[in-house]
Amino acid sequence: MLNILMCQRVNLLVGTESGLMLLDRSGQGKVYPLINRRRFQQMDVLEGLNVLVTISGKKNKLRVYYLSWLRNKILHNDPEVEKKQGWTTVGDLEGCVHYKVVKYERIKFLVLALKNSVEVYAWAPKPYHKFMAFKSFGELVHKPLLVDLTVEEGQRLKVIYGSCSGFHAVDVDSGAVYDIYLPTHIQTSIQPHAIIILPNTDGIELLVCYEDEGVYVNTYGRITKDVVLQWGEMPTSVAYIRSNQIMGWGEKAIEIRSVETGHLDGVFMHKRAQRLKFLCERNDKVFFASVRSGGSSQVYFMTLGRTSLLSW
Structure with missing residues (x-):
């Protein structure tokens, strides 16, 4: 699992080593494949511009997808959108x-x-x-x-x-x-x-x-x-979150610290050692994933202000 972004109010866009998919969290957790056989390294949803910005592909190009085109790949309710090319490359850049x-x-x-x-x-x-x-x-x-x-x-x-x-x-x-x-x-x-x-x-x-x-x-x-x-240990991922805190994901624990002072505000110990990567923050939830080479990854989310850690 390489990345995961909020696309709509409750749904998740998931970028992986082998493609892009949408996880429908509003219903029965159905997964919709959107793009196959393309590696996604980094991505961001810019809803106001109707685009998904990505570093993707074997040559790590900067490619922008249109959200309306991706949405139509699931709904198939707009023939005009279906006729158009659903993405554009920014510049002629490789190796991003x-x-x-x-x-x-x-x-x-x-x-x-x-x-x-x-x-x-x-x-x-x-x-x-x-x-x-x-x-x-x-x-x-x-x-x-x-x-x-x-x-x-x-x-x-x-x-x-x-x-x-x-x-x-x-x-x-x-x-x-x-x-x-x-x-x-x-x-x-x-x-x-x-x-x-x-x-x-x-x-x-x-x-x-x-x-x-x-x-x-x-x-x-x-x-x-x-x-x-x-940090208490070498983190595999570090991110600033909107509560004016900074989170660090280590193999043994997740640390939450004040961004102003660096003081420890909270720590969550893992049941077993694992490498974790920050994915995104949306509303009061922080999403991250386990990093496993060649194996399946687990996606987790933590609700800020609570001590619970959920996964699917």
């Missing part, structure tokens, strides 16, 4: 690593990490109705593995990205690239987990998570808090 969709005022930006570069796209409304190239930053010294976009003080756009060396920034206007945090106390390459733009900081202060740690820095590379967030 990670992307993030960021809304600023009325503009939706898509920032994309490739092997040695970062691309920024902006959504063009009708009659175009697609993401169009905005900025490109190539030949980066550090290969981007994780990417985000922040708007400083409502004015300056900056790309923030994580690599195996640390975290870096690109000033979108000038193209200047600089380091914002390099964990020099670690001699080997690192695994960046998350870039969290802290609320109520004008887009300037960040929590960057890597390995089993997290540090508070600003977009100019200065440490802002004399605090190191320390």
